[in-house]
Amino acid sequence: MEHMASHKARIVRPLSNVSRDEWRIKRYAILADGRTYDDEIAEAATKEAIRRLPLAGNLNDVDRNHGIAIQLIHFAETAVVSPVFYWKWGMVLGHIDQMRAQWREPTNFQTGVREVVGCIWEMDIISFEIKAWKERVLNKSGSIDDLVTDYLNHSQVA
Numbered sequence: 001m002e003h004m005a006s007h008k009a010r011i012v013r014p015l016s017n018v019s020r021d022e023w024r025i026k027r028y029a030i031l032a033d034g035r036t037y038d039d040e041i042a043e044a045a046t047k048e049a050i051r052r053l054p055l056a057g058n059l060n061d062v063d064r065n066h067g068i069a070i071q072l073i074h075f076a077e078t079a080v081v082s083p084v085f086y087w088k089w090g091m092v093l094g095h096i097d098q099m100r101a102q103w104r105e106p107t108n109f110q111t112g113v114r115e116v117v118g119c120i121w122e123m124d125i126i127s128f129e130i131k132a133w134k135e136r137v138l139n140k141s142g143s144i145d146d147l148v149t150d151y152l153n154h155s156q157v158a
Helices: 039-052 120-138 144-152
Strands: 011-014 018-020 023-031 065-075 079-082 084-088 092-095 099-102
Touching (some): 011 120, 018 039, 023 039, 023 120, 039 065, 039 079, 039 099, 065 144, 084 120, 120 144
Antiparallel strands (some): 018 023, 065 079, 065 084, 079 099, 084 092
């Protein structure tokens, strides 16, 4: 990959949502050229994300998070990178430190570059997720559980 190469779209694959330890996690895989999706790597990334996420709150929690997260599992050129974001205080998106596994050990996730929030491909998905949260949860009426279920079932397809 050239440092300042022109942007080229990558395959984005919505994955099945995961519910564990009171967290509901909406997941995506991003595939760089020449990389293929691997269930074992995705499962290892999700397991590590759940270990690192704070204690899950609930949808009515005004002090903590809402137990709703977004995980991106990026099968990138140099490593598997997995940023994880979570909703809190209704309109705030929190995140944990970037998780990164080298290709020689693709299920062994360590902390990546802390000041990095995500790359352009990852941020495209987060932009979609912010818009979906506003449109499907914050700006609609109805049961909060039904609204969140609708949000979790609405994914970006590239």
